[in-house]
Amino acid sequence: MELLIPGLILVALMVWASTKIKRSAASAFDAEHVEGDGFAIDKPAGFLNRYNAHSELLFDAYSKDFGTESAKNVRAATAVVFAADEPLFEAAALEQSRLLNSDRSERFDLGGARCIIVTGELERDGHRFNVSEKLLECGSQTRVLKTEVLQETSPDLMRKIEQMLVSFSPR
Numbered sequence: 001m002e003l004l005i006p007g008l009i010l011v012a013l014m015v016w017a018s019t020k021i022k023r024s025a026a027s028a029f030d031a032e033h034v035e036g037d038g039f040a041i042d043k044p045a046g047f048l049n050r051y052n053a054h055s056e057l058l059f060d061a062y063s064k065d066f067g068t069e070s071a072k073n074v075r076a077a078t079a080v081v082f083a084a085d086e087p088l089f090e091a092a093a094l095e096q097s098r099l100l101n102s103d104r105s106e107r108f109d110l111g112g113a114r115c116i117i118v119t120g121e122l123e124r125d126g127h128r129f130n131v132s133e134k135l136l137e138c139g140s141q142t143r144v145l146k147t148e149v150l151q152e153t154s155p156d157l158m159r160k161i162e163q164m165l166v167s168f169s170p171r
Helices: 004-027 088-097 155-167
Strands: 032-036 039-043 047-050 059-063 077-084 100-110 113-124 127-138 141-150
Touching: 039 059, 039 077, 039 141, 039 155, 077 155, 088 113, 088 127, 088 141, 127 155, 141 155
Parallel strands: none
Antiparallel strands: 032 039, 047 059, 059 077, 077 141, 100 113, 113 127, 127 141
């Protein structure tokens, strides 16, 4: 009997702590607005923003979902933002040269900043990805949002990626 009460208290504390941890982990996949060095982006629900102070990436996120069948260990989608030292048009040409079947390149102004969108395909580890890159001119540097999505992914995930691309803007 002497151990029953402290044991029940310990179990109650463990249940409470476990519930807090689960809620915190689940909220990491909620939608959020992220502002970084020269850019802003809306991370959709279902994506986790990894933070690594030692990384060269300004933003790094991946989907909660994985691929199917042979790609069951591959994230269905990833998104990264990085700074390119090249001017906008040179950076766009460089990114386009890295893609297979680069089928589209659009240029326009976004809030006073020049912007280019490049799309194409990429093959890595035997899996094919649809790649979309949005390049923004930010002063003397270029900010690049690069999204990679497994080709066999759901239309819902594709909509989320498109929303992320649209939200990527200069700050």
